[in-house]
Amino acid sequence: GTRHHHHHHHHHSVNWDLLRLRLENHCPTIKASISTLSSMNLAAQDDPGGGSSPGFPSSRSPSSRGLGDPSSAGVIEPKPGTLYILTVEVEDRVGLLHDVTQELxxxxxTVHRAHISTSPADLAVDMFYITDERNELPNEQRVAEISANVRAVLRGKRRSMDASAAALGNVQISPAPHFVSKTRGGNRLLDHSGTALEKVETASAAHYSEATVTVDNLMSKAHTVFQMRTRDRKGLLYDVLRASKDLKVHISYAKVEMRDKGQCELDLFVARCTNINEQRYLCARYKENIERPVSVQIKPSGVDEITTELRVIAPLDIAGFTRPRVLLDVTEALRQLKVMVFKADIVTSDAVGGGGAEEYMFPGMGGATRQEVHRFLLTDEHGQPIASVKDRKLICNRVLGVLLQ
Structure with a gap:
């Protein structure tokens, strides 16, 4: 089970443990990366120390040792949050990126950034900027375990280990140079001048579900209650809490109930609020954050383009945390449709208002200015751009569908 963090929260803070449990129930594979929700420190990391550090003595697991244990003094403790670069080189195939992401x-x-590229010889070179939630890297056993697991995925269904396939499944883990940060907007892999896409096609509005948000000041003497009702989906609680954090709403407690037909009812008990304008504002903001938490856009291919660009944009919360699972969900959708990823990257950008960049700032962004933009250059199975409007629409809808399942 999860280890609950025993630092005492303020009475008005979000119950992260509850959120963590709820998220884990929805998607059991993610125990580890959820711990980043409350406990990840975002301080800039110093030099991660050369890769030569001896790691832990193999006889004990790092967690079994108390902090005050003097015998641990000689051991070089890996620093939590140290960034590593994991590089994978392998023959490209449909679903590869998704399988590797899932395995990580x-x-x-935790994957902070990814650079995906494909060489002319159909060799995929994927670089993932990762931190180890178990905090065991660069310990050799841990490196070996990760490499073995990723290699197994690379081999995929082909049990016939012909020498060439085996040779290509190359996995390396090395400490990131200290000037690389977890979210650096600077190095653009896909070189596009403006942030706004000239013409974009988006997922059909039908995929976003309606939400009603109302205010009740009678239910509780001490609190104002915001009542939200919408279709239950992945990330719903996350979006409500992210919005609350951005709007600086202090939640005393929250009640989540499932209703029939897949509807979910959320009651947030918050600090008393009697100002009508403030109530209206908060209702509107909650509504848009629940209804449109992410934006999926695809660019019609120009005549001379060899790939089709897909963008998935999600706001960062006020502390700079990113939406969980985006890379996993997007690659799952693409795998289902047998779409190949030629290149991909994740950049953090400031949403800029004005001058045609509105496309890029989707409605739910309201006050938040920083967002994470996942960019994928796609081809079909045969390496061609996605030429038909119908297919592009299908991709957009499927990606959004998986994100908000």
Missing amino acids: WACEL
């Missing part, structure tokens, strides 16, 4: 989740690694 299973290995309890």
